[in-house]
Amino acid sequence: MPPGFALPEPFLRWFAAKGWAPRPHQLDLLSRAENGASVLLIAPTGAGKTLAGFLPSLVDLTRRPKRRPGTRPPGIHTLYISPLKALATDIQRNLTGPVEEMALRVTMEARTGDTSQSRRQRQKLTPPDILLTTPEQLALLISGADAEGFFSDLRYVIFDELHSLITSKRGHLLALGLARLRKLRPDLQTVGLSATVSDPDELREWLVAQTPERSDPDTGEVFPAERPLADLITVEGGAKPEITILKSRERVPWQGHTSRYAMPEVYEAIKAHKTTLLFVNTRSQAENLFQALWRINEETLPIALHHGSLDVSQRRRVEAAMAANELRAVVATSTLDLGIDWGDVDLVVHVGAPKGASRLAQRIGRSNHRMDEPSKAILVPANRFEVMECQAALDANYLGDQDSPPMREGCLDVLAQHVLGMACAEPFRSDDLFAEVTSAAPYASLDRATFEAVVDFVATGGYSLRVYERYAKIRLTEDGTWRVTHPSVIQNYRMNAGTIIESESLLVRLVRAKTKSAMARGGPVLGKIEENFLETLAVGDTFLFSGQVLKFEGIHEMECLVTKTQSEEAKVPYYGGQKFPLTTFLAEKVREMLGDPAKWGSLPPQVGEWLAIQSRKSVIPGPNDLLIETFPNGNRFFMVAYPFEGRLAHQTLGMLLTRRLERLRAKPLGFVATDYALSIWGRADMGAMIADGRLKLDELFDEDMLGDDLEAWMADSWLLKRTFRQCAIIAGLVLRHQPGSEKTGRQMTVSSDLVYDVLRAHEPDHILLRATWADAATGLLDVRRVSDLLARIKHHILHRDLEEISPLAVPIMLEAGRERVEGEARDELLEEAMEQEMVIKALGEMTDFRSNYL
Secondary structure (H helix, E strand, C coil), rough: CCCHHHHCHHHHHHHHHHCCCHHHHHHHHHHCCCCCCCCCCCCCCCCCHHHHHHHHHHHHHHHCCCCCCCCCCCCCCCEECCCCHHHHHHHHHHHHHHHCCCCCCCCCCEECCCCHHHHHHHHHHHCCCCCEECCHHHHHHHHCHHHHHHHCCCCCCCCCHHHHHCCCCHHHHHHHHHHHHCCCCCCEEEEEEECCCCCHHHHHHHHCCCCEEEEECCCCCCCCCEECCCCEEEECCCCCCEEEEECCCCCCCCCCCHHHHHHHHHHHHHHHEEEEEEEECCCHHHHHHHHHHCCCCCCCCCCECCCCCCCCHHHHHHHHHHHHCCCEEECHHHHHHCCCCCCCEEEEEEECCCCCCCHHHHHCCCCCCCEEEEEEEEEECHHHHHHHHHHHHHHHHCCCCCCCCCCCCHHHCCCCCCCCHHHHHEEHHHHHHHHHHHHCCCHHHCCCHHHHHHHHHHHHHHCCHCCCCCHEEECCCCCEEEEECCCCHHHHHHHHHCCCCCCCCCEEEECCCCCCHHHHHCCEEEEEEEEHCCCCCCCCCCEEECCCCCCCCCCEEEEEEEECCCCCCCCCCCCCCCCCCCCHHHHHHHHHHHHCCHHHCCCCHHHHHHHHHHHHHHHCCCCEEEEEEEEEEECCCEEEECCCHHHHHHHHHHHHHHHHHCCCCCEEEEECCCCCCEEEEECCCCCHHHHHCCCCHHHHHHHHHCCHHHHHHHEEEEEHHHEEEEEEEECCCCCCCCCCCEEEEEHHHHHHHHHHHHHHHHHCCCCCHHHHHHHHHHHCCHHHHHHHHHCCCCCEEEEEEEECCHHHHHHHHHHHHHHCCCCCCHHHHHHHHHHCCCCCCCCCCCCCHHHCCC
C-alpha cells in the first residue's frame, strides 16, 4: 500500500464481519491504482477478481464529497464494461450486497441493450457513480454531443473477462472507445480482469495508450514505436480442477456430435449433484441435448435451457432461477461461459469436445466458483477422435496451458464506424483523430494514408461512389474540421452502431433453369439454409439438402436458387457442424498424442485398441507428418488426409484440392471435412495415379495453392459478396435500421451486392474491399492455418495405398456416407448397416476386437 494509506474503516469492518481478510492481490491492485497505475489482474476462478477490480473505485468514492443542493450532479466515476449483458446484470446483483452492507454512498446501474429508453435518458441527467455497460453502449455514449460533460468525472474503467473482448471486432470498437475516453480524461486509469492467457503482454498493451512510430517533419528523423504496458498482477494457485472424461458403458461412436449414447449416465450425474451446467458449442446442439434429457427425465427434475436465440425475458427467468438455486440443470452455449456466479453450481458437464483449452478452463470454472474449492467437470466426447481431443484439453488444463487467439490488427470497417461516431460527437481535425486512433493498440501500426482513405470513405463513399449524395456523411469545413452533413446522419449512426451481425438464413427455391424469367416466376421453396454455407459454393456445385442432391445456380436477392441434377453425388458437403474450430494448440496436442503409443494408455481401451489396429493395417503419422491414405470403396476411389487442423482449414483445403485434382484429371466428385480429417472421392484411382507419378503429392499440397487457386475460387464463390455485406453494414455504407422502417435482409443484400459489383469493377483497392479480404482470410477460410499446415508438412507426407478402408478412416468415411443418405427420410437402419460394413472391412481379420466396435 502507499505510505500512510490504510484501507478505510467500513471495508475493514466488512471483511472482519465476514471472517475474511483482504487477499494480497486485492491490496496490491489497490496500492498500484492509488499510485496512478493501470493494472491487469490475471487470476483463477474464485480468486476475488471482481472485488479486486472494484476496490480502487469504491475506496475513491468514499472520498467523494457529498453533493451540495443546487450543484451539478457528479458524472460517472467508474465504467465497468463486460462482453455479456447477463454478466453486467450479475455483477450489479453481486456487488450491491457489499455496498449496502458497508453503507457506502455509491449508486450503481446497468446500461445494456435491454435498458429502457426512459432509464437511459435519466442516466444522462443523473448519472450513477458506477455504470455497468457493454462495448456497444460505450460507442453510443461517446458519440453524444454531451459526452465530454457526461465523462468529466470519470476516473476508472474496468474491463471484465478482457481476454474474450480484445480479439474480435467488438474489441476493436472498444479499443477505439477507450482511446476517446483517454482524450476526454487524460488521467484515466484502467483495470483489466482476466483468466489465464497465453500472452499477457497483449492485454497489458491494450489497456494503455500506445505511441506509434513517428517521424520529425523537419528533419525526417524516425522515432520508433513505444510499447507501454499496464502493470501486471498474476495470482498463482487455486485448487486444481477435478476433470474426468466420461468412461461410458456404451460404445463410443465413430462419428457424430450428439453424444446421445451417454445421456443415461449424464442424467445420473445430474441427479447426484445440486446444480449442473451442461455446455455445448452450438444452439442446435443445446436444443437437441435439452430434448434428449427431457425424454429420460423420469423424476421431472427442473432442467432449463439458455442460449442467445431465446427471448430476453426467458433468459432472465432462467438466470433468476439459477441464482435462487431452483434448477437442477441448465443446458447452455457460450452465453454462460464467462465469470457469472450462479448459485450452487457444483458440476459442469461439457458435451462434445471443447475445441480449446482456454474455453474449457473458462467453462469448468463455473462450478464451485471459489478459489479454494476445486471445480468439478465431466467431459463427454461425442466420437472417438473427440476422446483424444478431450484428453489433450484435460492435460493442457492441468498443465496450465492456454490457447487464446492472438490479437489481430484493427479492422477498417470498424474504424470507419468510429470515425463517423466521433464526427457525431463533435467536429474533428484529421491530425487529432489520427493521433487518438493510433493510441489504441489494435490500430497502433495504422499508416496515415489508410486512415485518410477511411475518412474519405466516410465523407464520400470512396472514389467510385462520391457522385451519390447519400454516401456523403461528413464534410471538410473552412476551419479545417470534419462535420456531419445533416442531423439525420447522427440519427442513423445511433440506430446502427455496433459490430454484431446475425448470420442470415436464405430460402432454398427450386427453379427449372437459371434464367431471369425463372427467377421472377420462382418455384417451390424447399426450406432455409445458412448463408455461411452458401458462401463457399460456386455456380454449378452440387450439395445435399432436403434429402436430395441439388445444383447451385446462384443467389438472387435473399434466395438460393437450385435446380435438380442427374448427379447422385453431392460435391460439396453441408453440415450444421461445430461453431468453434479446433484451436491450433489442441490440434498440435492431439497429433502428439496420436504419434506416441505410450500415451494411448490414458485413453479408453476401445480407443487405444482402435489406434493399435491402425498402426498394424496402415501407419500412425508423427506430429509433423501428413498421412494420406488411398483405397477403393464401393464404386468410388477415396483419398483421405489427416491434417488435424480444424474444420474451417480442412474445408478450405478441400475446395482447393478438388480444383487441382480436376486439372490433373483425377475426376473428383466431392469431399467432406471434419476437425480431424479430409476425405475426397472420385472416379479415378488416385492411389494408382500416385504410384505411377501422374499425381505427385508434394506438388498437390504445394503452398502455391494459396495464390491463384485461392483467388480464383474466391472470385467464383459467393463468400466475398457476403463478407462484403457484413463489412458494409459495420462501416455504415448499408443501413440495417432507419427511422420509421426496418431494412430486410433481402434489401440489404441487393444494396450491398450492387455496390460490391461497382467497386470490384472500378475500385478494387477500395477500403471496404480490403476489409473484406482480411475478414475472409481470417474467418471462414482460416487461410493462415492452411498456410501453416502446408509449410509444416513439406517433405513430411506419408502415403499408404490400401486395398480397403483403414480403422482411422472409418469416422470420416461414415461422415461422407451420412452426407449421401442425409434427409428427412433417412433410414437409420441403412446408416447402421453401412457403419457395420465399414468397421468389418477396417478391422479385417482381427475378429478379437470386433466386439468392442460393433
